[in-house]
Amino acid sequence: MALINCSECGKQISDKAEFCPSCGNPIKQTKETTRPNPAYAQPKRETVYIQQEKKSGGGVWGFVGILIAIILIIIIIFSM
Ligand SMILES: [Zn+2]
Secondary structure, rough: EEEEEOOOOEEEEEEEOOHHHHHOOOOOOOOOOOOOOOOOOHHHHHHHHHHHHHHOOHHHHHHHHHHHHHHHHHHHHHHO
């Protein structure tokens, strides 16, 4: 067993591992170049998350949260 550096995140991982435990990048010992989708499990999760966000209205609350954060930062800057 040897340790190799992940091409995606640079962490040391076992060359026996199929995927990087840190970023999910598939580990291949062959000379085959990396495929366009390094972590094919992630896009599915992302779409599900976006769909849930639209259904529950979480996107609106996320936007309001960002606005509040920006206003708070402005207040902190001006009060200094
Ligand atoms: Zn990695």
